[in-house]
Amino acid sequence: MDAALLAELRAILPRPGALLIHEEELRPYECDGLTAYRRLPGAVALPETIAQVQAILKLCHRHGIPVVARGAGTGLSGGALPLDEGVLLSLARFNRILALDPLARTARVQPGVRNLAISEAARPHGLYYAPDPSSQIACSIGGNVAENSGGVHCLKYGLTVHNVIALEVVTIEGERLSIGSAALDSAGYDLLALLHGSEGMLGVIVEVTVRLLPVPERAQVVMAAFDEVPAAGRAVGDIIAAGIVPAGLEMMDGFAIAAAEAFVHAGYPPDAAAILLCEVDGTNEEVSEHLLQVHDLLTRAGATQIRTARDAAERQLLWQGRKAAFPAVGRLSPDYYCMDGTIPRRRLPEVLAGIASLSAEYGLRVANVFHAGDGNLHPLILYDANTPGELARTEEFGARILQLCVEVGGTITGEHGVGVEKLDSMCVQFDRAELSQFHAVKHAFDTEGLLNPGKAVPTLHRCAELGAMHVHGGALPFPELDRF
Amino acid sequence: MDAALLAELRAILPRPGALLIHEEELRPYECDGLTAYRRLPGAVALPETIAQVQAILKLCHRHGIPVVARGAGTGLSGGALPLDEGVLLSLARFNRILALDPLARTARVQPGVRNLAISEAARPHGLYYAPDPSSQIACSIGGNVAENSGGVHCLKYGLTVHNVIALEVVTIEGERLSIGSAALDSAGYDLLALLHGSEGMLGVIVEVTVRLLPVPERAQVVMAAFDEVPAAGRAVGDIIAAGIVPAGLEMMDGFAIAAAEAFVHAGYPPDAAAILLCEVDGTNEEVSEHLLQVHDLLTRAGATQIRTARDAAERQLLWQGRKAAFPAVGRLSPDYYCMDGTIPRRRLPEVLAGIASLSAEYGLRVANVFHAGDGNLHPLILYDANTPGELARTEEFGARILQLCVEVGGTITGEHGVGVEKLDSMCVQFDRAELSQFHAVKHAFDTEGLLNPGKAVPTLHRCAELGAMHVHGGALPFPELDRF
Structure with missing residues (x-):
């Protein structure tokens, strides 16, 4: 990475350990929970204040340097995969619970706070934070917002988006936005929901206010x-x-x-x-x-x-x-690939039968573990990365499962996000007009495309190269609904 | 309105009564529920098919003609106020329930279907549609989405956005977008939530799939x-x-x-x-x-x-x-002005005291009726439009109430939207960076600003003219939260 740029970053982050540039320091940041994809970042920035985040983003914006934000690195779709010529912006040091109001039942926390730490802090008040991804011991609330995480209890208590009432966000231009409020609804376009699941591509989350619930009797x-x-x-x-x-x-x-x-x-x-x-x-x-x-x-x-x-x-x-x-399941195989698709509940038996027949077709074993109540499937495909061609076959098998989910009226992701992993499946789920609209929204926040480029929304070119995979175009969006 | 344009509209809408151009036909469309603002549209289009909506929008886009979409016209903030040189696009003929699936507990309906009609259709299955604005006998589900309507039961069952799972939308360019799905979550940016409360400024809603709930025992x-x-x-x-x-x-x-x-x-x-x-x-x-x-x-x-x-x-x-x-309350006064602001519940006593003292200051009586559980206030200011200056004094009083709501951490609208009514109050709630972000989102959907121009989001120029009214900038967004 350019020495002049590093000097400017160093000036923003003068404390020892706040800017990492040597290979051995960068190594822990080369991947998130999707370990099949690895890349070393150009530098890792570990700011401690919102002002530092603003300064870093302004600097990168001025120099056209891409920025990948990272929470705890537990994401499963490669959303935090770094770029060699980019800055990896870790929010790990934003780890304080700023305020907890038992009467309003809210907690205002920094984005690096661990999911479970919020419930631990709320417990003396008889309260807890409901969304509970399996990684809740380790994953951060900022990452939960970026991926709109779910969990075992989201059937009753909703996804992250249903449990967050306000965000502080820094744009790529270094502007600070206050989104949402302590009230039930907010005026203006619903940027609060829009930021959820946006995988770090619209802005960097620097503060999260969550709703707390009473611990059930x-x-x-x-x-x-x-x-x-x-x-x-x-x-x-x-x-x-x-x-x-x-x-x-x-x-x-x-x-x-x-x-x-x-x-x-x-x-x-x-x-x-x-x-x-x-x-x-x-x-x-x-x-x-x-x-x-x-x-x-x-x-x-x-x-x-x-x-x-x-x-x-x-x-x-x-x-x-x-x-x-x-x-x-991981103990039974050298490698496994965890899929994440969602289908209407009533199609469960037929989709499971489809997965079984694909399993036979590809000669790869599958274990099915899932949030059945909300139709969120997690088929685990077992494979061996050391067998030539097996990873590619596994990925193709996975893509076929997601295509099946879309065909029955479902989606290609339940709670793990798109990241780098499901870019091609996005071409199956959405048509040209819809993808164009996603790109226009991205452009509205990040004109130069510097925030987490190459993730979540594929280019139209990439989809065109994949060929005519689009599944829902032309058909009614819910063909399975009975005529009334 | 230009004769050539009318001829093109007539070609799209050949059936009698589908295109209104004479003053006496236009009169019923001059206002919505905010009757203090009135304007005749250039023409009223009453399409019956999605293809017609697409053709009308394409035509208007090509000629740079503004389009105001209208549901049942029960909105309370002037969101459906027409433009003299614009097309008023009524969705009144989109009034069919297309499908109802009791197992999936969803109903797919056209946007002109009345809110209450959905619950009536669902009742034989022991189901109902939860959000119940006071106007539910008359208001349409498309309008509910556009304003993100609430109601008496939204404390427990959420706003419209929490009860809609999918939308079909036509863009100003005539493109059709399928947004959301029958699954719990969708891939890509959350356009579903973004469309809610967008007051017809991002696209025209042509189909809505709602979630139904079991009627409580x-x-x-x-x-x-x-x-x-x-x-x-x-x-x-x-x-x-x-x-x-x-x-x-x-x-x-x-x-x-x-x-x-x-x-x-x-x-x-x-x-x-x-x-x-x-x-x-x-x-x-x-x-x-x-x-x-x-x-x-x-x-x-x-x-x-x-x-x-x-x-x-x-x-x-x-x-x-x-x-x-x-x-x-309306029987006790020639006119009344219904406000709609939301505050954190704990600030209720203090805000009510503030309203009482403003009432004395302005010499105008106020009746307070509100959704106390979610902090959504509806102060009704009584006035007489025939007394010179009293409407202006009433509007100023109303704006002061909304400013009070923002000061205690609330918002300027709970469920009635911004429309033309609360444009100035938006300047109080949001700062320059936030308003700019709203404009950028609008631009991402409607580059030429043809969909419902002049509503919901004020120009930066207008806010600058109002002067330094911005309340929350610089302060912590939730100053009322206890330090943890």
């Missing part, structure tokens, strides 16, 4: 085993159709169950074709009533075994198997 | 009277702090109570300083439990009278007084 989990996958899929529909909104409703298939059981001994029936984990929370009475209903629905749907956690320890254990499913 | 309303307003304000905070999320939590002050009581005889205590209406819904057990708690909290907060509706008829009656409050 009681939470209880039920595990149900099935000897065929479609029955479990139907049970999901039955629970939702009964008007119950579980706090979480997760499914694992036989392969995932066996892997998780061997790893953490959660007490899952190792020979089941599928299990459901259904959590209900609320007041004591509400939970008791819903538990009875859920038990009844699961029985009628053909569950071969139903187990209700008797205490907090058993509840933790049942969830632990689910939360450890990814690493558990 | 039971709903019950409690009325509580107080002999001082701050006590009622504190009771609101106490209910929320207890972890109860009422389906609705409304407040009326003494003036509004007396007016409503004289009009509909709802059984409100006519000498109370304030009443609260608190509705709880859910399962039987949940409602019973919450009713006990609410009763207890209201008693401890100093309620002088508490009444729980014994049956559906009494519940309807208690709500009827609230829903008729605007016309009831």
Whole structure:
């Protein structure tokens, strides 16, 4: 990276360790959670104040240097993959909880604060922050906003966008924007929602005000085993159709169950074709009533075994198997590729059958672990990167799964974002007019395209090269809806 | 309007009554619910198909003719005020429910469908559409999206943006965009949220897919009277702090109570300083439990009278007084001006005191009716348009109320939008950088500024002329938050 530029950056960041330029210091920043893609950044900046962020962005804007913002680096789609000639802007030192208002039930925090740390700080007030991605011990709230993260409980409590009320953002020109407010709605265009899931391409988030919720009086989990996958899929529909909104409703298939059981001994029936984990929370009475209903629905749907956690320890254990499913599957294969697509709930059985037949076609094993309640699938494709051609075959298989999701009216991402990983699948989901509109919005924030270039939204050229993959164009957007 | 242009419009809209150009036909379109502003459109187009909307917009784009989209014309901030040299594009003929899927709990409808008609169609399936603006008998779902409407129940069930999952939109260039999906989240920038509350300035909505909710097993309303307003304000905070999320939590002050009581005889205590209406819904057990708690909290907060509706008829009656409050107040004065601002709940007592002192300063009476649970105020300023200078004094008073809302961390609109009415107040709420960002977003959708020009976002020039009114710049966005 240019020496004059580095000198200017050094002047903004004079403290030792605030500007990294040597290869061994840059190495930890070469990838995020999508480790298949790696690249060394030109430099890593670790500012501590909003004024420093503004100065860095102004400087990069003046010199036309690209900037990639990074939270905790736990993203799964390569959104924080650096650029060799760019600045990697780490928000790691923005790690303070600035204010917590138990009456308004809000917390104003810096973007580098860990997701779980917010709930820990809120607990003495009987409050917590609801969205809980699996990485919540490590991931940062700024990254959660950038990817619009979900989690096991987003079925009932919504995604990050539903739990954030205000942001402070710095534009590539170094301007500071206050977005949202403590009120329910804000005047002007909804930039608050627009920033969510924008993967660092519209601005750099320097402050987040989240909504907190009261810790439910009681939470209880039920595990149900099935000897065929479609029955479990139907049970999901039955629970939702009964008007119950579980706090979480997760499914694992036989392969995932066996892997998780061997790893953490959660007490899952190792020979089941599928299990459901259904959590209900609320007041004591509400939970008791819903538990009875859920038990009844699961029985009628053909569950071969139903187990209700008797205490907090058993509840933790049942969830632990689910939360450890990814690493558990990881132990069975040199590499795995975690997909993330979302489909309308009612298409679950058919999409699972489609994935099984693709698995046979590509000769690659798949473990299915997913947020069944909201139709968010996480098929894990097992492969070996050392077998020539297997990574490419895996990626093609993954793209076919996402195409299947779009075909049934779903989307190519549930909560992991697009990053570099799903650029081609964006061509499947969106047509030329829609992609052009995304580019126009990007241009409205970042005219020169300096913020995280090459991520999230593919160029029209790239889609044209891929050929006529667009799936939904011309068709009704929801062909599966019954005529009224 | 230019004859050649009219001929081209006629070619797109050949059916009788689909293109209006004579003054007596144009008259009904001269204003929306904000009747203080009136203007005749150049022509009114009443298309019936999306292809016609595309053709009209393409034509207007080619000729540089401004277009104002209109739903049912019930908006309260003049968002649908026409332009003499522009086309008023009415979506009134897009009035069909296209599909209703009880399992997915969604309805795909045309934008001219009335809000209440969706719930009526869903009722046989035990479902309903939650957002319920007071105008729900008449207002259209497309207009609800354009203004991001709320209603009595949005405290628990959210605004329009939280209840819509997909839109079909036509751009000013005549391109059709599919936004959102049947899945929980979508890839790409969140254009779905961005379109909500955009007041017809980014695109024309031609199809809306809404989420439906199960009709609650039971709903019950409690009325509580107080002999001082701050006590009622504190009771609101106490209910929320207890972890109860009422389906609705409304407040009326003494003036509004007396007016409503004289009009509909709802059984409100006519000498109370304030009443609260608190509705709880859910399962039987949940409602019973919450009713006990609410009763207890209201008693401890100093309620002088508490009444729980014994049956559906009494519940309807208690709500009827609230829903008729605007016309009831209207009977007491030649004219009234309905304000719409939102504040953090805890600032209620102080803002009400501020409004009272402004009322004395301006010598204008105010009735306060509001969604107390979410801090959305609707002060009604009584005035007489025939008294010279009184309208101007009323508007200045209104602007001072909104400034007060911004000063305590709130916003200048809760659910009525900005339209032409609150352009100046936007200068109070936002600074130069933020307004510039709004303009850039507008430009990303409508480069020539042909969609509903002059609404929602003021020019920087206009704000500069108003002088240094900006309130939040420089200060912390949430000065009221306790230090952690």
